[in-house]
Amino acid sequence: MLKIQDLHVYYGGIHALKGISIEVPKGKVVTLIGCNGAGKSSTLRAIAGLIKNKKGTITYNGSDLSKLGPVEVVKSGIVMSPEGRRIFPHLTVLENLRLGAYSRSDAPQIGKDIDWIFELFPKLRERKDQKGGTLSGGEQQMLALGRALMSAADVVMMDEPSLGLAPMLVKEVFDIIAAIHQQGKTVLLVEQNAFAALKIAHYAYVLEVGAIVLQGTGAELIADVRVREAYLGG
Amino acid sequence: MTWAMFVQHTLNGLTLGSLYALIAIGYTMVYGILRLINFAHSEIFMLGAYFVFWGITLFYLPWALAIVGAVIVTASVGILVDRVAYRPLRDAPRISALISAIGVSFFLQNVTIVVFGALPRQVHRPAWLEDPILMGDVRVLPLTLFVPALSLLLMLGLVWIVYKTKPGLGMRAISKDIETSYIMGVPVNRIISLTFGIGSALAAASGIMWALRYPQLQPVMGSIPGFKAFIAAVFGGIGSIPGAVIGGVMLGVIEIMAVAFFPDLAGYRDAFAFVLLIVILLLKPTGLMGEKLEDKV
Numbered sequence A: 001m002l003k004i005q006d007l008h009v010y011y012g013g014i015h016a017l018k019g020i021s022i023e024v025p026k027g028k029v030v031t032l033i034g035c036n037g038a039g040k041s042s043t044l045r046a047i048a049g050l051i052k053n054k055k056g057t058i059t060y061n062g063s064d065l066s067k068l069g070p071v072e073v074v075k076s077g078i079v080m081s082p083e084g085r086r087i088f089p090h091l092t093v094l095e096n097l098r099l100g101a102y103s104r105s106d107a108p109q110i111g112k113d114i115d116w117i118f119e120l121f122p123k124l125r126e127r128k129d130q131k132g133g134t135l136s137g138g139e140q141q142m143l144a145l146g147r148a149l150m151s152a153a154d155v156v157m158m159d160e161p162s163l164g165l166a167p168m169l170v171k172e173v174f175d176i177i178a179a180i181h182q183q184g185k186t187v188l189l190v191e192q193n194a195f196a197a198l199k200i201a202h203y204a205y206v207l208e209v210g211a212i213v214l215q216g217t218g219a220e221l222i223a224d225v226r227v228r229e230a231y232l233g234g
Numbered sequence B: 001m002t003w004a005m006f007v008q009h010t011l012n013g014l015t016l017g018s019l020y021a022l023i024a025i026g027y028t029m030v031y032g033i034l035r036l037i038n039f040a041h042s043e044i045f046m047l048g049a050y051f052v053f054w055g056i057t058l059f060y061l062p063w064a065l066a067i068v069g070a071v072i073v074t075a076s077v078g079i080l081v082d083r084v085a086y087r088p089l090r091d092a093p094r095i096s097a098l099i100s101a102i103g104v105s106f107f108l109q110n111v112t113i114v115v116f117g118a119l120p121r122q123v124h125r126p127a128w129l130e131d132p133i134l135m136g137d138v139r140v141l142p143l144t145l146f147v148p149a150l151s152l153l154l155m156l157g158l159v160w161i162v163y164k165t166k167p168g169l170g171m172r173a174i175s176k177d178i179e180t181s182y183i184m185g186v187p188v189n190r191i192i193s194l195t196f197g198i199g200s201a202l203a204a205a206s207g208i209m210w211a212l213r214y215p216q217l218q219p220v221m222g223s224i225p226g227f228k229a230f231i232a233a234v235f236g237g238i239g240s241i242p243g244a245v246i247g248g249v250m251l252g253v254i255e256i257m258a259v260a261f262f263p264d265l266a267g268y269r270d271a272f273a274f275v276l277l278i279v280i281l282l283l284k285p286t287g288l289m290g291e292k293l294e295d296k297v
């Protein structure tokens, strides 16, 4: 279980997260929805160890993560697939995947996991020696998720994986997220595509200007009139 | 000009060019990752040469041991310079690290003056390096063959590290996107140290061979070769390792050939590099092999 309590994040004078608390139970899909600038990315980046100027506690299976740097966070079993995909355009698909496994040293298992990723995303196998930058947007998103999975982390945080993709691909991305969950991963999903996210989430939080304003199961929030008005277009 | 002379000049050019290339690689690797011009790099080159001299005259080490020891110690100095002078400024504006680099450069030069004295010192080469080799009409010093060959070996080793090993993959990743490398578990600071270590080791190798080729040591001996190697790196496209190699070799060959063909210009020898730089910056601002430079935030 990943547990965040009273998390504050500051950017210089900006108080971007004003004390939020989130729980991500093992094996569940939890989503964080909200408008642009609400603080969704800041939450994930704080968990990932990228933000130094923060307060509050972040624990994973009881051990404190709040003082750890990004490399230690990955090693402790939590990985982030960043907003905007951020694949390495000059590295091949295979190298991108190997890079995702950088924190590991179990070479034989890494080889097997690459095969597993190629089964999950057959398109990546066809393009394995191609430079990441030559892939289409949808393929790049698959590579970004595959790269994160290569860390062998149990908790996968995804920052807006459907951003900028055509509607058909958006559906594919959500199918993939469901598949990743089926594989036994715990998922913390950040999305602006609220409806699709709520549909696959066991539990959801609504973030507004750095604070959680609503929470409940995915089904509860889809039915909630405030959510329907603000995020689901009435 | 006879054929034999042409071959001789070419070999001399390759020798000088390899020495520039080895230094240029260090500039380009550090720039590729940190967008920092490591002005102290020319002093790292100089220290490599001094450490060998020190090992031999003070500790009576055999040449081979003195050279290996000097390369290791110089690489450690390079890593230390990053730790002490650049790492604390990673999040500061880029100009701060640049000024810090200039400071380190002066510091190392002056420490060398204090420790070794400001006067030039002769290097006594092993005797077997003094006898010219005859190949038909071509007469060359052993170093003229040895330097390009050893440099090529070192560069092949570098290519292997960068393209075939895990730390090399890490280097290529952080040169594009440090933050994403971090969240994928790449120990960025360790890889940066490794980069400084490798660049410094290559500069030390260059400095040592330089001191054998032009057998004199001086605390400021790194300035001119360092500056030319930096120009070679920009010429080849800063950030690109093949660019640094091509830039360095071309600069060496052009410099030797220009003097050979136009002996009257010998006095302007050091200016060729700048002319070349100006021409390339006008024609292709990113250098021969350079990619588009996106500004790093």
Ligand SMILES: Nc1ncnc2c1ncn2[C@@H]1O[C@H](COP(=O)(O)OP(=O)(O)O)[C@@H](O)[C@H]1O
Binding pocket: A011, A014, A016, A034, A035, A036, A037, A038, A039, A040, A041, A042, A043
């Ligand atoms: N690096 C930064 N420097 C200053 N302000 C930032 C930075 N990153 C985010 N912010 C601010 O923090 C708030 C939350 O941003 P973010 O977490 O990116 O929101 P979201 O991901 O929900 O769109 C916004 O007001 C944004 O402008």
Ligand SMILES: [Mg+2]
Binding pocket: A040, A041, A042, A083, A159
């Ligand atoms: Mg965001």
